[in-house]
Amino acid sequence: MENSKYLSVGALTKYLKYKFDQDPYLTRVFIKGELSNVKKHTSGHIFFALKDGNAVIRAIMFSRSANGLKFEPEEGQSVLIQGRISIFESSGQYQIYADSMEIDGVGLLFEQLEKDKKELAEKGYFDADHKKAIPAYPGSITIISSETSAAYRDMITTLRRRYPLVKVSMINTLMQGRGSKQAVIDSLEYADKLNSDVIILARGGGSIEDLWTFNEKDVSLKVFNMKTPVITGIGHETDTTLVDFVSDIRAATPTAAAEVAVPNVRDIAERLQQSDTFMMRSISKRIDMHKKRLEALSNYYKLKNPELLYDQQTEKLATLKTNLDTRMNVILREKRYQHAGIKDKIEYKSPTPMIGRYKEILNETKTRLDDEMTDKIRDRKKELSSTIELLNSLSPTNILLRGYSFTTKNGSIVRQSEELDTGDEIETTLGDGRITSKVTEVKNSDRE
CATH class of the missing domain: 3.40.50.2300 (Response regulator)
Incomplete structure (x- = not known):
């Protein structure tokens, strides 16, 4: 049997791929469908399937085209794709190679x-x-x-x-x-x-x-x-x-x-009926309960003998009054003890004795200061009188009044004859006035 007429799988796939690539109706196709099984490779390629209610086709978009997408492809999106149909030789499956992808009008609405x-x-x-x-x-x-x-x-x-x-x-x-x-x-x-x-x-x-x-x-x-x-x-x-x-x-x-x-009016009517039944039962129970309570009270022995209630309450009131008086006396006694203790503490800490002592010290100090001040003033007066007498004794005026005088030249006192020259104008101050004169001759005791 001749084997030459049989094609290998690879040869047949290559031939079909060639036919797909040469068909003008498959080199440029426009497909509308729903994205499924979307996977983005690390290289940037996007692998996915495109489906509608009748069929599914595998698809791939290479990174050079995927980088230009204005949206992120996701499962379930309705899209419009342009591309070409060809066969992937390794698997023998035909698929669409997408060059562009955009969201379908309804898909855009869903995205928004x-x-x-x-x-x-x-x-x-x-x-x-x-x-x-x-x-x-x-x-x-x-x-x-x-x-x-x-x-x-x-x-x-x-x-x-x-x-x-x-x-x-x-x-x-x-x-x-x-x-x-x-x-x-x-x-x-x-x-x-x-x-x-x-x-x-x-x-x-x-x-x-x-x-x-x-x-x-x-x-x-x-x-x-x-x-x-x-x-x-x-x-x-x-x-x-x-x-x-x-x-x-x-x-x-x-x-x-x-x-x-x-x-629902039926539900309302049913609830009203239930409420009516519940209320009637509750009222009946309360009436029965109060009847029994009334009967019990009417048979109570104290109600048959009211004076027992009065006597009992009177005795109870007297006991309470006695207890109250006793308690009040105890409280008053405790408060008096507390008051006495506080009073003793206040008197112990009172500043009155200390104030009296400080007043005595203050009076003694004032008396001492007055005496010292009087002695000081007396001593200062004596010193002042002595100083005045001394000043009077040294006063130039008093000296002049005793017959002395002093001479000045140009406002300066002349103390020695050698300070003067013939022709100098001098002024002599006496006890009762001044004399202006001119030097006609100067005699010095040291001169010959």
């Missing part, structure tokens, strides 16, 4: 939704502390929905069946499509001014695009800032929108929202 959800959660908008309590028995309810929808009719039917006493107001609102976001916000603002006890924001099921108005951040913030409690019932039980997280109560469906908003 996740960002908004994360932001509001971090700010605490989902916390239970911000949830307003729903009245147990509301008097009025405002429904924001589409008046023609089956959801509205179901809610009205439920409210009338469960709690016909409640007053229901309807605000017909555009719930999907262009302009629905602002319409819902305006309706919420108007409903908040109606002073209703509860507001129900609800619509029936639909596609994610139909429900997207309730994933808008502005609508969610409006619901959060409402003064009136808000119950949301959006879509089916599996649908959860952003407003459901910020509303005061999230109901699975519009009908469930109506059930949450009001009590």
Whole structure:
């Protein structure tokens, strides 16, 4: 048997790869799908699978293309990919080599939704502390929905069946499509001014695009800032929108929202019946108890002989008075002892004796100081008189009055004849005046 007509696996794979690479319809393809099994290699390459409801294809994006992505690929994202289809020879599997990737329109919405959800959660908008309590028995309810929808009719039917006493107001609102976001916000603002006890924001099921108005951040913030409690019932039980997280109560469906908003009259009637039964039993028990107590009191021997009560209380009062008097005497005696002890301590520590001693010392000191001061003054007067007499005896005026005189030249006293020369003008001071003269001759006792 000839083997030449058989191809090896590698040759067949190479041939198929060649065909794939030469096919103009496979060298440039545009594919839409959901990311699955995303893995990013340390080299920067991204390995993943692209799937939809019918098929799965393996894919790879090399680092040169992955570095230009404007988002981080994650599991479940809906993306639009451009690339080429080829075969990986080692495994023989065909796969897409992605050159570019961007999030699909709906995928972009989901990405923004996740960002908004994360932001509001971090700010605490989902916390239970911000949830307003729903009245147990509301008097009025405002429904924001589409008046023609089956959801509205179901809610009205439920409210009338469960709690016909409640007053229901309807605000017909555009719930999907262009302009629905602002319409819902305006309706919420108007409903908040109606002073209703509860507001129900609800619509029936639909596609994610139909429900997207309730994933808008502005609508969610409006619901959060409402003064009136808000119950949301959006879509089916599996649908959860952003407003459901910020509303005061999230109901699975519009009908469930109506059930949450009001009590069931049957339950109320049952509770009233139970309360009535409980109260009747309690009253009967209390009546029986008081009857027995009354009978016991009526048979009490002291009540049959009231004077026994008086005598007993009189004796008890006398005993208490005696005990009180005894106790008061003991307390007064203790207080007198304490007072006496305090008085002795005060007298012992009194400063009066010390003050008397210091007064005596002060008087003695004053007398001594007065005597010393008198002696000092007398001695100083004697010294002053002696000094005055001495000064008078040495006074030039007194000397002059005794016949003496003194001569000055140019204001200076002349003490020796040699200080003068012939022709000098001198002044002589006497006891009764002055004489100005001119020297005509100078005789010195030492001169010849």
